[in-house]
Amino acid sequence: MAGTLVPTLVLPLLLVAFIILRLGMQIAFPIERGLVFPMALVPGLWGLWNMLWEWSHEHTHLPVGIHGAILPLLLMPAGATVGTYLGILALGAQGVTWFQDVYVPYAWIAPCFLAALAGYYLAWKYIVGYVNRMLGIA
């Protein structure tokens, strides 16, 4: 449960963004397809990752923040694969196009990945770790 908390908190924000962009501003993004990964897969993966930490913590003694920062290594290729199959990510010669609109040059992929690592590290250390302690898991 502690692991699924953060993505579950982000979900209402995504839904609000969806309602504003699609129903309010009538923007023709493929948003529904873009929501499949964050709504259906990410919360479950966070929960499983937290269960894996609880199971392996006694042997590895890995801090929860570091454990969480490893997750983007799996999520990024998985998300890119799902995005490509759903048609929300297009690979180009110079960069990738997300949601048929957001163009990210390949040079920016590494900084994006580092930002994801940092974000995941902080979220897992301060939110997942906190909830784990509150629930008496850690």
Next chain:
Amino acid sequence: MKSREQGFGNREQKTEIRDQDADRIKQLLKRAIPRMGDDAELDRDLWPAMLQRIDHENVRRGARIPWFDWALAGGLVAFAAIVPRTIPVILYYL
């Protein structure tokens, strides 16, 4: 005629066996799940203990957030401010 009677007999037998199985499962479930009884309330309030734990955790956490974590958080905010187009991509992974 005889085969029809036999068919009815088989069907009744099957229904009887199914009923017996259902009764057996009911008995097993009753035995496995403890009875709640009339007094299903907890004998103490758990919320004050939870509040105490939250307070204790907040004091502990607020006292020691390393500078490195502040720097990371600042870097993240700066990154989002410099390249705001990456925000939907980052949200996609949350």
